[in-house]
Amino acid sequence: MTTRMNALTRRRFLTATGMIGAGVALSACGGGSESPGAEPAEGDGGASGYDGPNVELAFWNGFTGGDGPFMQELVDTFNSEHPNIAVTMTVSEWADYYQKVPTAVQSGNGPDVGIMHIDSLSTNAARNVIVPLDDVASALELEAGDFAEAVWTAGEFDGQRFGIPLDVHPLGYYYNKTVLESAGLDPENPPMDRTSYEAALEALASAGIQGHWMSPHPFTGGLTLQSLIWQFGGDLFNADGTEVTWAEDPGVQALTWMVDAVNNGWSAKDVGQDADAIALQNGQTAFNWNGIWHINTLKEVPDLQWGVAPLPNIGGTDAAWAGSHNFVIMRQRTPNEDKLAASRVFINWVSQQSIAWAEGGQVPARNSVRESAEFEALPEQAALAQQVDYLHFPPAVPGIGDVFADFNQALNEAVLLTKEPAAALSEAADRATKKLEENRERYDG
């Protein structure tokens, strides 16, 4: 009796454990064999509203900063105007978000609607995380002419549209008026070209102020260096994203200008992450090139006298880094037509409210909104929107984001004065070229 129980239990126990193990392994493998692509893009893309049964939509994004409440407000308004659609917004850090979303989509627990940066669209399209949205674009009557060209083309991959642009968020030129005044400079007219910028930095230096802290970190140094490379007439990659070009002359000139600022005493040495932005708030420096999202942060600092303008032209050509938030629809394991229809209604609706979003500190992607009187009434955003015709985005190549680690390392080594700019850039370019080659094999194969 005891024996049989014993044997049975043991066997049953082993079987059970084994099955659990196998189940985990299987479920981890499963689902991958689904065909790639794509729910059919049909219907009117959400222009005529949604009259189906009640649906709940999960909407994920990474608006953890001051922009989060503005998006939540839009979602709340949408929910109250659309009784049969209930959108729930979930926010996580962007870095986590980009790791979480593909996993969730793969396991069938992904959100219905999401936001992605323009440089992540091609990677996620190639990896079947998101589905084409050509029908939404045509329903919204979106055409190339409605948008800045760079924003519009960067949302396309393989001949299909994967993102509906919500905004562009360019790099801007922030200045502390009190500090400028203390060095005898005009606080209302910050220098806008290389000669006057360097003269101002020299004047600040003689007043004991390091005027522009060069960050050796991706934020904001990486964005600054990218802008400068374009200003000096170069680019990070060739047009189709197959070659790394940041180690060519314009790249070296751009990085050398940043390093010289450190050597000339125009910048502090060893600037930590975020220290450049904090120094501007504290009145320790005069200039900071930072993202448009910084507007709302500075507005909250009491008694700070500051202004913002388009980037000064250091390299000879007007250019600035920018990102862009795009609406995307996630691939579902079992597509639900009602949810897809409601998702399109939601995207359509928010896209038309982009002036409310602009108050959150962004430049609307649509030309019509950007040229409206309401937008002109937001002086800071409108100042940065002047750059819209010369903003740059990375090429729409899957996996292009992988090589920015190398780019940022070159910046870090050079600005911290441990490597010569040319050497740092070309070593980084060698590593990045190998990654781009590997990516081509992966995503084409």
Added chain:
Amino acid sequence: MASPTTSAPARGAAARGPGARSSPTRIRRHAPWTPYAFMAPFLVIFATFVLAPAVLGIWMSLHDWDFLLPSRPFVGLDNYTALFDSTSAVFEAFWHGMRATAIFTVASVPFLVAIPLGLAVLLNRRFPGRTFFRAVFFMPYVLGVAVVGLLFRFILDPNIGIVNGLLGTSTPWITAQPWAWISLVAMTVWWTLGFNTIIYLAGLQDIPGELYDAAKVDGASAWQVFRHVTLPGLRTVHLFVVTITILASANMFGQALLVTNGGPGDSTRTALIVMLTEGLESFRMGSAAAMSYLLAVFLGIVSIVQVLAMRERRPRWRS
């Protein structure tokens, strides 16, 4: 199977026999399967979250694995050979990561073992406020790495940090070497020493008081007591502490990511950061799995060497 089926009925019959209660047979305290039942919850979790992923990881490391791409070609040992091929895209990142992990482990483990040991000996004495101080030293350990990381990033900032502000220096605590390593080791020691201290304290309380009495009778000095009574009494605890500290240091991740972001250059980009980037940002999971198996092999070798080096030796004076 043979022996239980033949022997167990005999025991069962004896137990149920008429004279069972009075006869001096061995009392059965538990059913034969009881130990397994007690272990089952752990084994289920172990199999689900350790064993199955580990096996799947080996499988992944033999493929060009991206869980979202339809084709995951079998590549044999290519992911492993790439790690030893200096022309591959991963070679430099991986070995720099391994070097960073090795530097941190070698630099941090001695402090993470010696300081808690000393603290434990002090906190084991009787003095007013002892419980308070035990809590104080343990307290940082309950903070999350995000809290500690962000805190130290601003405390140690070379230009706007409070440390340089108070000292009146401009030491590049987190932007130049060797300062970045010194900062990371120091903050890790401050943050986690409470854990090892508690383990040592528990170990100290297991050393019989008679040994100390005997040492006192023999006229041993404080150092001799520590060297010949305390240290030998802590041998097994010591082995445990050193092992888990090496493993914990080799898994250093959050501090470097948050405080130095792998910099300056890539000097503090540890092996785990490299694997995370490779596997979860570039989605080259086969390659990342191969890296983690190679790291696991290294750590296995280190652990074996260390257990061999620290196992109980026959005292020399007896032979």
